[in-house]
Amino acid sequence: MRTMLEQMVHLADRGPVALARIVDATGPGPREPGAAMVVTADGEVLGSLSGGCIEAAVVESAREVLANGHAVSDRFGYAEADGFAVGLTCGGEIEVFVERVDDTRLSVLSALRAAIAAGEPVALAATLAAVPDWKLLRLGDSEPWHGVDRDARALLAAGRSGVIGSDECETVQAPRPRVFVQTFAAPARMILAGANDFVRALARIGRQLGYRITVVDARETFATPARFPSAHEVVVDWPDRYLSAEHAAGRIDGRTVVCVLTHDTKFDVPMLVAALGIESIGFIGALGSRRTHSERVARLRTAGVTDDQLARVKSPLGLDLNAHTPDETAISIAAQILAERGGGSARPLALTDGPIHR
Template sequence: MLDIAEELDRWARQGREFAVATVVATSGSSPRQPGAALAVDSDGTAIGSVSGGCVEGAVYELCQQALEDGRSVVERFGYSDEDAFAVGLTCGGVIDILVTPVRRDAPAREIYASAFAAAAQGAAAALARITEGPRELLGRALLVHPDGRDEGGLGGHPELDRTAASEARAMLDSGRTGGVTIGADGSRCGQPLTLLVESSVPPPRMIVFGAIDFASALVRVGKFLGYRVTVCDARPVFATAARFPEADEIVVDWPHRYLASTEVDGRTVLCVLTHDAKFDVPLLERALKLPVAYVGAMGSRRTHLDRNERLRQVGVTELELARLRSPIGLDLGARTPEETALSIAAEIVAARRGGSGVSLTGAHTPIHHDPSKGTVGRIGSVA
């Protein structure tokens, strides 16, 4: 539900009562992933989505019911022949949804408010909630911070909170959202528990090297995808705010020197658009040794072969070279800067999500890369 945190933060500060439906587990071809949410306030206003439109009507009603009775519930929506179209989830997947009322009298309201505020401000925090276990514990929340602070609790044994905090902090460290199972010994409830941990982390970085027209288009696409975008170029006449008004940061420095001094992580993408050996080789020599998500370099196939040979001469290994996406982007037949930016962004998304980059028409690969199968229509409560 942290995907709609900015609006929920505003609702909480206004004192509104609302219910939040959050996807907690999926299988098969489900349109949204764990953490996706839909919220409904007491006036009937709805924001967000849990299924891209498939089951929104049924989930809307569940939120209204939760607001009325004050109870959290987990419901499963899946595929079955007789009611496939009754709800609308006809894609063949299964989604489990946790519906939680955030009323003024809710014991965890302050914790939810803190989670919304942290996510809205771009601060790092992870929210843990029980999605499978004793019904009376549904809706309780534990919020953990990178500095070791914990807020709230899951309402069970203190050992449960310690175990949950440890698991949530591990998820936060890697910026992941998903389910965690705690065994009966760790839960102290006499049975295993399943948690949904939602991590709120600062946006991932996209660093674009080379202040050219293609870079301007890529900055816009990067922002659209949710990246914090930096443009770096050694030439001050080109690296200006006037040319890249949508960039979060513009750096005038030699690319390899800047990369050596800035922070990157496993979500960072590096796009090298300079296609000039004096910039590319020292930059890529360093970039290919870093634990980043993506390294791509622009240039013709002849430029690519020449660059690879230069990189070998400075000691870059074949294993490191295999990480380089070059020529950068997917084959879309792109010509314009905007089309080229789209091809680069498509390759970044494919690398992040495990996509093949081939056309879905006529393909036999799963759309959402989940080979499991499930059932559509409302099956009922799993809590």
């Protein structure tokens, strides 16, 4: 949708168009959620949702939507390449939501275009209803919206698009309609210093959570893409030098997670000094026992780190799950990151009161 936003503003100002977007995808598929196609009243088609497998069916839905104004949701699954059924030959399944867009949406579309141009993280939320309700979301927003505003902002903070809420109708008991949140922001980053089994396990879980994973280690023998297949990038460099360069380039923000998992003071102390010197980093953690952390704190103080800065370091890293293996440890670390990011208590839900989704 980002690539055709300018055209949509121009077209919607002239007359209604049908906007078709992939809102959900399972398994292998040609496009990700948020991929869009626009159909005009005179039959012009902009963009695509697949390699041609489903476009004709979506165009037919778009004509109906333009005629009656009611949005529709179509789900396409696997279909044989030489068969008659409309579907995907890649084996996946997608849901396509088609809605009417006219000049009543211009203010939201224009604001979205301005935010993207300014480099501001922003998301467009739309209820998946016959008459969709739109909301432009920013990270600092706090205004309630259909009971899903918190979940929507969590997707925005992670740089992810997806469906939240349920298929149930809005009621007093469950005011959470099904909503598609399309995020226009780079994914949050997770920078992992080290090249060991703990890094490999955390990289895998971090990627599943939607983070862009960077593994950085100065040892060329260990820092290879083959050893860390879940990482988006594996960098051979001194971790502190890499982090400082990324900060200077403007690629570090309040959503960034930095975890030092090196078990080597010549790597972890300089890396923590560099990380603590960047106030915008959202989470800084360091793996190690209590004894290791106590010794590390002494070295950090010698390096000039203040008590206020030391308070930002999460170490020993992870929640108390009695974890032993790298995978178990990675789960405990990921759980702590989620709790910190979302303001959770990390206590068992059975021991808490009030709503589970706050």
